[in-house]
Amino acid sequence: MGAETTFQNKMLSVEVTESPSDILVQFRGKSVDRDPGEFLTPLLRDTLAKAGARRIVLNFMDLEYMNSSSVTPVIILLNEIKAGTQSIRLVFSKAKKWQELSFSALKVFQTRDGRIEVIGQ
Amino acid sequence: MADIDTLAMDVRPEWDEIEDVRSRCRDFLENLHYDVDVLDAISMVSSELVENAVKYGTFPQTPGIIEYRLKVNKTDITIEVKHPVDDTAGKHLNRLDEIVQWIRGYQNPFEVYVKKLKEVSTKSFADDESCLGLVRIAYEGQSILDFYLDRDNTLSVSAIFLK
Secondary structure, three states: OOOEEEEEEOOEEEEEEEOOOEEEEEEEEEEOOOOOHHHHHHHHHHHHHHHOOOEEEEEOOOEEEEOHHHHHHHHHHHHHHHOOOOOEEEEEOOOOHHHHHHHHHHHHHOOOOOOEEEEEO | OOOOEEEEEEEOOOHHHHHHHHHHHHHHHHHOOOOHHHHHHHHHHHHHHHHHHHHHOOOOOOOOOEEEEEEEOOOEEEEEEEEEOOHHHHHHHHHHHHHHHHHHOOOOHHHHHHHHHHHHHOOOOOOOOOOHHHHHHHHOOOEEEEEEEOOOOEEEEEEEEEO
């Protein structure tokens, strides 16, 4: 396991762990800001820039709640990656119905070549 | 359980108050022995409605008040959020009407949600008018949206969750 950095924004904690093959972005707590993009967008953009050929893994399994404004930066990121060549995997918890509903809808962004995956565990 | 159980809150129109609404809504429903999926759905619906009230309400008096009511009936759970608006709210009201009618045009809320996700994914990060919250109420919250504006310029937005 490589370098690990934790970013905190009020009730939301985001832990970024780098390894040779992946950058894991682990979300914990609640994302309830009026403008969550202020915190999430630079973080996600920076992760995208650092990843290069490595796969980005966004793990939401331990996220308790996010408001709809928090969904926006994530799906904009997915759209950007779809237009490019990088890879990303979103992981959500199938045990939490809200996550099952919310994140399984994001499968619409999945690509046939597997570059973009949305997986329930 | 009574025929109707009600949670009533007068909420200050401040962003930090929203988490308290979510939390109290969850506690209320947990005390009525609803499962975690219902707690998650209703607290999300409550949060999204109050967020919109804070964003788009106008509060000429200080302190302003957002009225929040959660009613548990035999067949459904209704959340209603009321707040004042003024003449500058025309654009927001039109958008609200548009979205509610658009959602009603689809039998399957999942389709609406996916369409809205695709639309939002192409917008700029600064776009505050995505209305994703309302669509999320319909889909993830499994609720039917409605609204009305009374003569005193009080906007009431409600969501009905059928049990």
